[in-house]
Amino acid sequence: MAVPAAPRFKFVHSAVPGMDRAIAVVEASDSAKALVREAGELAAGVGAELLLLHVTTEDEYSDRRESMASIPDLDVNYTLDEAQDGARTFAKDIGRDVLDDVDIHPEPVGRVGEKGDEILQLADSEDADHIFLAGRKRSPTGKAIFGDVTQRIILEFDGAVTVVTS
Numbered sequence: 001m002a003v004p005a006a007p008r009f010k011f012v013h014s015a016v017p018g019m020d021r022a023i024a025v026v027e028a029s030d031s032a033k034a035l036v037r038e039a040g041e042l043a044a045g046v047g048a049e050l051l052l053l054h055v056t057t058e059d060e061y062s063d064r065r066e067s068m069a070s071i072p073d074l075d076v077n078y079t080l081d082e083a084q085d086g087a088r089t090f091a092k093d094i095g096r097d098v099l100d101d102v103d104i105h106p107e108p109v110g111r112v113g114e115k116g117d118e119i120l121q122l123a124d125s126e127d128a129d130h131i132f133l134a135g136r137k138r139s140p141t142g143k144a145i146f147g148d149v150t151q152r153i154i155l156e157f158d159g160a161v162t163v164v165t166s
Contacts, residue, residue, distance in 0.1 A: 019048045019160070022130035023123055024106075025115075026054040026091045032134040035164045037098045039132040044104040051126060053109045054091040055118045056083050084110040116152040123157060130160040 024039035026032065036052065043050040065078040087110025095106045111118040123131060135150035154161050 019043065019046050019130045021049045021051070021126060021128045022132060023051045023053050023119065023126070023128045025119060025131070025133040026052050026094045027134055028094075029134060031164050033094060033098050035132050035134050035162075036094060037102075038164075039162070040095070040099040040102045040104050040106065043106075044102050048130075050104055050106040051109050051122065051128065052091040052095045052106045053111065053119065053122055054087040054094075055115045056087045056110070056112045057115065058113060061112050080112055083112045087111060116149045116156075119149070119153055120156055123159070128159065130162070131157055132162045135163045135165045 019042065022039055022043050024036045026036055040050060042048075061078075061080070061083045064083070068076045068078045088108045089110070091110060092108035095108060099106065109122060111122065119131065119133070122128070131153055133150060133153060135148075150163055154163070
């Protein structure tokens with residue numbers, strides 16, 4: 001798989017001088033894949049651990065559960081554990097695709113919930129000191145109305161945050 005050209009990254013906030021454990025938030029976009037690549041190269045370069053996190057939102061989980069339940073003659077109960085396993089598999093697959101030639105063995109993590117909560121909880125429980133995530137360009141009004149995960153992470157995480165916007 002061809003890795004997209006690396007986007008320009010903006011170093012947003014730093015409260016730590018080095019990186020020991022980083023989290024890269026995995027999404028399906030090309031910019032997020034490039035971000036995972038950059039996180040992997042940086043983590044490998046400094047000997048840091050890398051966690052690849054994919055969060056399935058509650059809405060995505062509910063939609064999938066409802067669509068699976070609507071299939072006639074199929075008795076399927078899509079559980080929260082299956083959703084987490086699916087998110088972990090997605091993170092693992094993206095990591096394998098974009099980091100195949102980087103000397104690092106990232107740990108895939110799958111979560112279901114609100115993205116900001118799940119990112120911050122994982123960072124806290126794993127004592128992460130760096131978060132890499134893809135953000136979206138939004139107006140200040142859009143952030144106020146719809147919320148903004150990226151802004152929340154920057155404000156609430158006590159560590160370095162690297163953001164790429166698409």
